[in-house]
Amino acid sequence: MSEIKKFMYVNRKAPYGTIYALESLEVVLIGAAFDQDVSLAFLDDGVYQLTKDQDTSGIGMKNFSPTYAALGDYDVTKIYVEKESLEERGLSLDDLQHLTYEDEDDDWAEKDSIRLVSREELARIMDEQDVLLSF
Amino acid sequence: MVNEGPYNHQASDSAYRFTKAALDKGHEIFRVFFYHDGVYNGTRLGVPPQDDRNITQLWQELAAEHDLDLVVCVAAAQRRGILDADEAKRHGKDADNIAERFRISGLGQLIEAGIKADRLVVFGD
Numbered sequence: 400m401s402e403i404k405k406f407m408y409v410n411r412k413a414p415y416g417t418i419y420a421l422e423s424l425e426v427v428l429i430g431a432a433f434d435q436d437v438s439l440a441f442l443d444d445g446v447y448q449l450t451k452d453q454d455t456s457g458i459g460m461k462n463f464s465p466t467y468a469a470l471g472d473y474d475v476t477k478i479y480v481e482k483e484s485l486e487e488r489g490l491s492l493d494d495l496q497h498l499t500y501e502d503e504d505d506d507w508a509e510k511d512s513i514r515l516v517s518r519e520e521l522a523r524i525m526d527e528q529d530v531l532l533s534f
Numbered sequence: 535m536v537n538e539g540p541y542n543h544q545a546s547d548s549a550y551r552f553t554k555a556a557l558d559k560g561h562e563i564f565r566v567f568f569y570h571d572g573v574y575n576g577t578r579l580g581v582p583p584q585d586d587r588n589i590t591q592l593w594q595e596l597a598a599e600h601d602l603d604l605v606v607c608v609a610a611a612q613r614r615g616i617l618d619a620d621e622a623k624r625h626g627k628d629a630d631n632i633a634e635r636f637r638i639s640g641l642g643q644l645i646e647a648g649i650k651a652d653r654l655v656v657f658g659d
Binding site: 418433 | 535537569570609610640641642644645646648649654656658
């Protein structure tokens with residue numbers, strides 16, 4: 400499988416309440432082994448998936464949010480967050496986890512994985528993809 | 535990719551009709567991958583009312599006619615109690631319930647389909 404395609408995982412739902420977010424993350428982790436050009440998009444209630452200090456002790460579900468911080472180790476380094484979705488929910492980048500990766504092409508410098516993009520920019524980025532998996 | 539269970543949601547019906555229409559037009563279907571509650575499409579124990587469609591059976595018939603590869607995600611299936619004989623044995627369960635023509639395999643099968651097929655279409659919310 401030498402062909403490299405642009406895969407984008409589109410996350411639109413809140414982290415708990417349904418299983419979509421957790422099972423989306425499972426696909427991302429497996430998919431990372433396939434050496435494709437991978438990116439993640441978080442929009443609508445999906446932006447809540449990246450919020451920091453999640454505490455699920457009251458609902459009896461596993462808090463899987465620490466896994467997002469490991470994505471950089473899986474070479475998943477492009478995480479698009481839609482600006483309007485954050486603003487509509489009264490959130491800002493400060494409310495999200497600080498996700499980073501080490502850039503092997505830049506002497507392993509630590510860089511931010513999250514890229515804040517407008518709805519319009521995200522639409523354009525989606526248009527460039529070969530495969531869109533929406534959750 | 536089918537992300538919702540049968541009857542509860544139209545995703546599976548839409549995916550079935552889309553697959554059938556694509557095949558009728560001469561397209562190839564590389565694979566149908568069932569994920570999330572979509573794995574319930576692959577149980578052989580469903581007994582829908584006689585005056586309703588039997589979605590699992592529709593998939594089976596289409597698969598038999600066109601040699602379709604119907605893949606149920608193993609991780610999603612285990613959570614929800616969809617097992618083939620091997621999985622049932624491995625996990626010490628007293629029965630399996632996967633329908634004929636469906637097979638249980640890993641998420642890699644979904645990624646592979648995304649790489650190999652010209653288009654990947656997601657059916658769900």
